[in-house]
Amino acid sequence: MAKLSIDELKAKAKELRTLIIDTTVWAGSGHYGGALSSADILTALYFRYLNLDPANPDWEDRDRFILSKGHSGLGYIPCLHLKGYFPVDDLKNFNHFMSPFGMHPDCHKVKGCDASTGSLGHGLPMGLGMALGARLLKKPFKTVVLLGDGECDEGSNYEAMMAAAHYKTDNLIAIVDRNQLMIDGFTEDVMSLEPFADKWKAFNWDVIECDGHNMEELCAALDKAWAANSGKPTVIIAKTVKGKGVKFLENDVRSHYGAFDSAKAEEAKQDIANS
Amino acid sequence: MAAKSTTGTTWNVYDANTMSAKEIYGRVLRELASKNDKIVGVTADLEKSTNIGIFGKEFPDRMFNVGIAEQNLFGVAAGLAKVGFIPFASTFAVFAALRGVEQVRTDICYQNLPVKIIATHGGLSFGQAGTTHHCTEDIAIMKAFPNMTVIVPADGAETGKAVEACLDIPGPVYIRVGRGFEPPFHQDDNFNFEIGKGELVNDGTDVTIITCGIGVLQAKFAAEELKNVDGISARVINIHTIKPIDKEIIMKAVKETRRIVTLEEHNVIGGLGDSVAAVIAESGKGCAFTKMGLQDEFSVVGYPEDLYSHYRMDSSGIAESVREIMGREFEADEDWSDEV
Ligand SMILES: Cc1ncc(C[n+]2csc(CCOP(=O)(O)OP(=O)(O)O)c2C)c(N)n1
Numbered sequence: 131m132a133k134l135s136i137d138e139l140k141a142k143a144k145e146l147r148t149l150i151i152d153t154t155v156w157a158g159s160g161h162y163g164g165a166l167s168s169a170d171i172l173t174a175l176y177f178r179y180l181n182l183d184p185a186n187p188d189w190e191d192r193d194r195f196i197l198s199k200g201h202s203g204l205g206y207i208p209c210l211h212l213k214g215y216f217p218v219d220d221l222k223n224f225n226h227f228m229s230p231f232g233m234h235p236d237c238h239k240v241k242g243c244d245a246s247t248g249s250l251g252h253g254l255p256m257g258l259g260m261a262l263g264a265r266l267l268k269k270p271f272k273t274v275v276l277l278g279d280g281e282c283d284e285g286s287n288y289e290a291m292m293a294a295a296h297y298k299t300d301n302l303i304a305i306v307d308r309n310q311l312m313i314d315g316f317t318e319d320v321m322s323l324e325p326f327a328d329k330w331k332a333f334n335w336d337v338i339e340c341d342g343h344n345m346e347e348l349c350a351a352l353d354k355a356w357a358a359n360s361g362k363p364t365v366i367i368a369k370t371v372k373g374k375g376v377k378f379l380e381n382d383v384r385s386h387y388g389a390f391d392s393a394k395a396e397e398a399k400q401d402i403a404n405s
Numbered sequence: 406m407a408a409k410s411t412t413g414t415t416w417n418v419y420d421a422n423t424m425s426a427k428e429i430y431g432r433v434l435r436e437l438a439s440k441n442d443k444i445v446g447v448t449a450d451l452e453k454s455t456n457i458g459i460f461g462k463e464f465p466d467r468m469f470n471v472g473i474a475e476q477n478l479f480g481v482a483a484g485l486a487k488v489g490f491i492p493f494a495s496t497f498a499v500f501a502a503l504r505g506v507e508q509v510r511t512d513i514c515y516q517n518l519p520v521k522i523i524a525t526h527g528g529l530s531f532g533q534a535g536t537t538h539h540c541t542e543d544i545a546i547m548k549a550f551p552n553m554t555v556i557v558p559a560d561g562a563e564t565g566k567a568v569e570a571c572l573d574i575p576g577p578v579y580i581r582v583g584r585g586f587e588p589p590f591h592q593d594d595n596f597n598f599e600i601g602k603g604e605l606v607n608d609g610t611d612v613t614i615i616t617c618g619i620g621v622l623q624a625k626f627a628a629e630e631l632k633n634v635d636g637i638s639a640r641v642i643n644i645h646t647i648k649p650i651d652k653e654i655i656m657k658a659v660k661e662t663r664r665i666v667t668l669e670e671h672n673v674i675g676g677l678g679d680s681v682a683a684v685i686a687e688s689g690k691g692c693a694f695t696k697m698g699l700q701d702e703f704s705v706v707g708y709p710e711d712l713y714s715h716y717r718m719d720s721s722g723i724a725e726s727v728r729e730i731m732g733r734e735f736e737a738d739e740d741w742s743d744e745v
Contacts, residue, residue: 157533158533158708159533200537225533225706225707225708226706226707226708226711227705227706227707227708227711227712227715228705228706228707229706229707230706231706232533232534232535232706233533233534233535233538234534234535234537234538236535236536236706246536246537247537248534248535248536248537248538249499249500249503249504249537249538250473251473280450280472280473281473283449283450283471283472283473283474284473284474285474285476285477312450312472312473313450313451313453313454314450314451314452314453314458314470320450320470320472321450321470321471321472321473321474
């Protein structure tokens with residue numbers, strides 16, 4: 131599949147954001163804040179970097195992706211639709227009885243999904259296992275794990291960070307959606323993460339910091355991560371805004387989870403169109 | 406109208422009918438804490454979602470939010486208990502029973518510490534969130550730990566009483582509540598609540614439905630339907646305390662009705678049904694017996710009401726199971742007098 135240009139990626143991210151709003155309405159409610167903050171990251175990965183074949187979701191040489199912040203299924207599952215894994219109509223039943231799609235992705239039901247997630251702090255250990263497996267199989271595929279910043283409170287991440295550096299898995303890429311918010315407030319108020327980049331550095335990771343909504347910067351970071359051969363795993367700390375693209379949600383603790391009435395949904399889509 | 410309970414806590418009966426179980430928990434805790442400065446709260450980024458924050462707002466110095474870190478949550482709770490506090494620890498049931506569970510077992514239960522775990526979003530109550538957020542194993546896990554008391558209240562009013570009563574237990578207690586959209590069973594709080602004592606909800610002579618949590622209201626509706634439509638007299642027992650279980654009320658039902666249906670918002674392996682089965686098996690008395698709940702499967706996605714009806718946890722599903730067991734043959738010695 132052709133890799134999109136930077137301009138095309140920007141347009142695709144808008145399309146994804148709009149679809150996140152529609153899906154929230156179809157689902158009844160959802161974790162829109164974190165879905166919107168990761169929309170540019172997901173778009174860049176799915177339309178320029180990850181080597182995938184939607185017609186053959188189980189292709190064994192595909193790059194692997196784990197949505198460790200599983201509650202952003204509201205962004206991830208629509209992104210998989212845009213990538214061509216299933217028709218848009220499937221999204222209309224999101225959250226409803228027997229739907230393949232609930233708030234958190236189930237890999238047995240969501241085509242293109244490599245791991246079932248929703249309980250935070252599971253993605254990096256699983257991703258490390260995939261990266262170690264790739265090396266053992268002598269396969270060149272990359273494993274990418276997307277984490278929330280609040281999620282980085284979980285100790286399991288640090289166990290995996292230590293082991294990934296120990297095993298020199300430079301085929302493993304972690305991306306942190308650093309939107310500064312969790313459920314109960316700002317990360318620095320609830321449980322401070324800073325100095326955050328230093329934590330990863332101390333665990334012997336290559337650290338790249340970038341603006342997670344600037345497609346040029348994101349792609350430069352991903353280019354670097356994809357080329358890594360230093361023997362160190364790479365983390366991209368992507369500075370983002372929770373609710374990005376919808377003014378009444380941006381950087382607001384209340385944007386973690388909620389619902390729209392039709393007027394609010396329209397306003398949200400208008401904001402996205404104008405952004 | 407304000408109700409007064411044994412230890413003097415008051416909350417409004419009106420509130421009990423309009424507020425979720427977890428809201429009542431937060432309020433009762435706030436009230437208990439105003440009289441007992443040993444009470445502290447611990448949570449893992451779920452201060453608002455579990456409503457422990459109602460206490461936390463009033464007593465910010467006694468509220469610790471450890472971030473999204475459940476192992477740390479229960480370890481910290483154990484440490485606070487070791488220096489003389491009574492920690493209330495709240496997170497979603499699935500993270501209490503699974504993510505932080507070795508800390509619960511070894512730090513809290515093994516050391517027999519007075520940590521009170523009030524777990525919300527239990528069972529299928531967070532339906533749309535799917536299996537990662539459903540919790541249908543917690544009763545089995547928690548009851549396997551020595552020293553642990555396990556309570557699944559039927560509604561908000563009973564939750565309020567359980568939260569209060571758990572202070573009288575010197576060791577750890579696990580109380581499981583829902584997400585907050587469960588209809589109340591008790592009309593007011595004029596009822597007795599004693600840890601370890603089942604509640605007779607409805608008397609009956611043909612069959613007994615033994616249940617807890619959301620099952621209580623549904624079983625009561627089922628009993629009404631069975632009486633009116635089928636002429637079946639169904640007894641309903643609310644076993645809010647799964648451990649220690651009320652053997653007496655169970656054996657009385659076995660003797661008097663000889664047919665038992667258990668229902669729980671949990672896997673049928675290891676939960677209430679198995680506790681009841683063990684009581685019956687140990688007694689040497691036979692009866693017809695059916696366990697309702699999740700039949701050893703991971704639950705699907707959907708709104709809780711849809712899931713309850715899909716898994717036959719609503720009144721019509723219960724009535725169906727009762728009709729089925731009424732038609733069942735079982736071998737039983739009619740003369741119980743010679744038995745132990
Ligand atoms: C182990 C675990 N504990 C708690 C939760 C409940 N929970 C869901 S989302 C969330 C906050 C996540 O914050 P963050 O990782 O920063 O995500 P974002 O702000 O990007 O949505 C919490 C605590 C969970 N899903 N898993």
